[in-house]
Amino acid sequence: MSKASQQVFRLIALHNKLLPEPELDALLAEFSDPLQALEQLVQRKVVSEKKAAQFQSVFKKQLDKLTAEYLCEADETPQPISPQTPKSSESSKASTAAEAKVVAKNESKRLAKPGVELIHGLMLEARRMGASDLHIKSGMVPVVRVHGLLKDLPYPSLTADVAEQSLLAILTDAQRSAFKADLELDFSYDGGEELGRYRSNLLFQHRGVDGVFRLIPETIPTFEQLQLPDAVKRFTEHRVGVVLVTGPKGSGKTTTLAAMVDRINRNRAEHIITVEDPIEFVHPCKRGHVNQRQVGTHTKSFSNALRSALREAPDVIMVGEMRDLETTSLAITAAETGHLVLATLHTPDAIRTIGRILDEFPPKEQPQIRAMLSESLCGICSQLLLPGADEKSMALAVEVLVNTQAIGHLIREEKVHQIHGVMETGKQHGMILMDDSLIRLAKEGRIAPEMAYEYAQNQKYVKAELALEGE
Structure with a gap:
C-alpha cells in the first residue's frame, strides 16, 4: 500500500x-x-x-x-506472488x-456516497482549480466556472438522491427548515481554514436539488491587486456621501466593496456597519470597529438594518444591495445626515445607475430626490469582469463617475442624458467611460478586440479606435 x-x-x-x-x-x-x-x-x-x-x-x-x-x-481478486521470485x-x-x-x-x-464529505471534496477541487463558482447539479456531473467559462469536473454524475442528501447535510436545522418551506435558500458557508468561505444558494429544479457556491477569496484583495483606478480609491477618503459600485452579476462588486471597507478599516478609527445577504468577506477589527449583520440572521431586512443603523452611531454604512425604494431612500437619508454609505446596484453604467435610483421614487418626490442625490453622491464605479485574452485570467473594465459641480447640476435639472459628455471631458477628475476602459484593455492585449466590441456601448467608436491602433 x-x-x-x-x-x-x-x-x-x-x-x-x-x-x-x-x-x-x-x-x-x-x-x-x-x-x-x-x-x-x-x-x-x-x-x-x-x-x-x-x-x-x-x-x-x-x-x-x-x-x-x-x-x-x-x-x-487475489494476485499471489511467490516470495522466492522477485518482481x-x-x-x-x-x-x-x-x-x-x-x-x-x-x-x-x-x-x-452522499454527505458532507462529498461537498467538501468538490469544494477543495474547485479551490485548487482557481474556480470562481462551483455548481452541484442533480443527475449531472459537478461543474466549476474558471476564468468565466464552465468546465465539467472529472467526477461521475450525481444522482438526485445523492445531490439532495449531500447538500442538505451541510445545512443547519434552521436552514434546512427554511429551504423546505421556501424552496430556495441564500446563505454563507464557512468551511474553516482548509475549505474557506462560500456565498451559497440552494434551489429545487425539475431534476432535484442543486447548489451553487461562489468561492470567496481567503484574503481581502487590495486596490492594487484589483487594479482599480486611483479615483475609486479616493472615494474611500470621503467622510459623508454615497458611493455606488454597480455592474451585472459576477462583475466583482462585492470584492470592490470589501476592498473599500478594508481600506477604511485599516486607515481610520471609525465605526463601520455592514448589512449583507449573506456575509461574504469577514472584516476583523483593525483601526476601525466593524459590525457585520446578515439579513435573515441578524436583522429582518436591509431597510430594518439601515433604520436602526442611524441610531447606532456609525461613521460608515455598507449596504450589500439597494433592492427597493425604502432601502434606497434610507441610504440617501443616511448620507444626508452625515454618514458615508457604500452600496451596490445591478446597473451597467453610471448614467443608468442615476436613472434607476430616480425611477424608484414617485414623480412627486423626484425633484427632492434629485436635489438630495446631486449633493450626496460622491461617485459611481461600474464594473465588467471579462475573460482574459490568455484564457487563464480575468480582466476588470471600469467606468468611473466623479460627482462634480457640473454633474450635480445636470442631476438637479433633469439632464442626466448629458452626463456622458461631461464624463468625456472630465478625465482630470478621474472620470473613465466604459468604452475607453475596454479600448485600453484591448490595446494592452489583456482582452481580445472581439470582446471589447461585444461589450462596447458605442461599437463604432471602439472599432475605430482599435482599427487605428492596428494601423
Missing part, C-alpha cells in the same frame, strides 16, 4: 496547495513515507506545525478508509498501476 498511500498524500497535498506539483513529486521521490515527507516540510518551515497536524489528521482518516476498501478489493520491472509497474486503479475506483465510490 506504500504507492497507494503516497497517491492519497499527493492528492490531498495538491488540494491544499501544500507545494507546487514538481516540488511535491520530488519530495515524495526522496521520502517513501509520506509522514516523513510532511515532517521535512515542518523542519524546512514550509508549513506550520498546526497546519501539518491538521493535514496529518485528514491524511490518516482517508488512508484508513482506503486501506479497508483496498483489502476488501484484494480479497475479491520484474514490468510486474512492478503492473502492480503500481493496479494500486492506482483501486485508488481511483475507491475515490469514485467515496464521491458517490
Whole structure:
C-alpha cells in the first residue's frame, strides 16, 4: 500500500496547495513515507506545525478508509506472488498501476456516497482549480466556472438522491427548515481554514436539488491587486456621501466593496456597519470597529438594518444591495445626515445607475430626490469582469463617475442624458467611460478586440479606435 498511500498524500497535498506539483513529486521521490515527507516540510518551515497536524489528521482518516476498501478489493481478486521470485520491472509497474486503479475506483465510490464529505471534496477541487463558482447539479456531473467559462469536473454524475442528501447535510436545522418551506435558500458557508468561505444558494429544479457556491477569496484583495483606478480609491477618503459600485452579476462588486471597507478599516478609527445577504468577506477589527449583520440572521431586512443603523452611531454604512425604494431612500437619508454609505446596484453604467435610483421614487418626490442625490453622491464605479485574452485570467473594465459641480447640476435639472459628455471631458477628475476602459484593455492585449466590441456601448467608436491602433 506504500504507492497507494503516497497517491492519497499527493492528492490531498495538491488540494491544499501544500507545494507546487514538481516540488511535491520530488519530495515524495526522496521520502517513501509520506509522514516523513510532511515532517521535512515542518523542519524546512514550509508549513506550520498546526497546519501539518491538521493535514496529518485528514491524511490518516482517508488512508484508513482506503486501506479497508483496498483489502476488501484484494480479497475479491487475489494476485499471489511467490516470495522466492522477485518482481520484474514490468510486474512492478503492473502492480503500481493496479494500486492506482483501486485508488481511483475507491475515490469514485467515496464521491458517490452522499454527505458532507462529498461537498467538501468538490469544494477543495474547485479551490485548487482557481474556480470562481462551483455548481452541484442533480443527475449531472459537478461543474466549476474558471476564468468565466464552465468546465465539467472529472467526477461521475450525481444522482438526485445523492445531490439532495449531500447538500442538505451541510445545512443547519434552521436552514434546512427554511429551504423546505421556501424552496430556495441564500446563505454563507464557512468551511474553516482548509475549505474557506462560500456565498451559497440552494434551489429545487425539475431534476432535484442543486447548489451553487461562489468561492470567496481567503484574503481581502487590495486596490492594487484589483487594479482599480486611483479615483475609486479616493472615494474611500470621503467622510459623508454615497458611493455606488454597480455592474451585472459576477462583475466583482462585492470584492470592490470589501476592498473599500478594508481600506477604511485599516486607515481610520471609525465605526463601520455592514448589512449583507449573506456575509461574504469577514472584516476583523483593525483601526476601525466593524459590525457585520446578515439579513435573515441578524436583522429582518436591509431597510430594518439601515433604520436602526442611524441610531447606532456609525461613521460608515455598507449596504450589500439597494433592492427597493425604502432601502434606497434610507441610504440617501443616511448620507444626508452625515454618514458615508457604500452600496451596490445591478446597473451597467453610471448614467443608468442615476436613472434607476430616480425611477424608484414617485414623480412627486423626484425633484427632492434629485436635489438630495446631486449633493450626496460622491461617485459611481461600474464594473465588467471579462475573460482574459490568455484564457487563464480575468480582466476588470471600469467606468468611473466623479460627482462634480457640473454633474450635480445636470442631476438637479433633469439632464442626466448629458452626463456622458461631461464624463468625456472630465478625465482630470478621474472620470473613465466604459468604452475607453475596454479600448485600453484591448490595446494592452489583456482582452481580445472581439470582446471589447461585444461589450462596447458605442461599437463604432471602439472599432475605430482599435482599427487605428492596428494601423
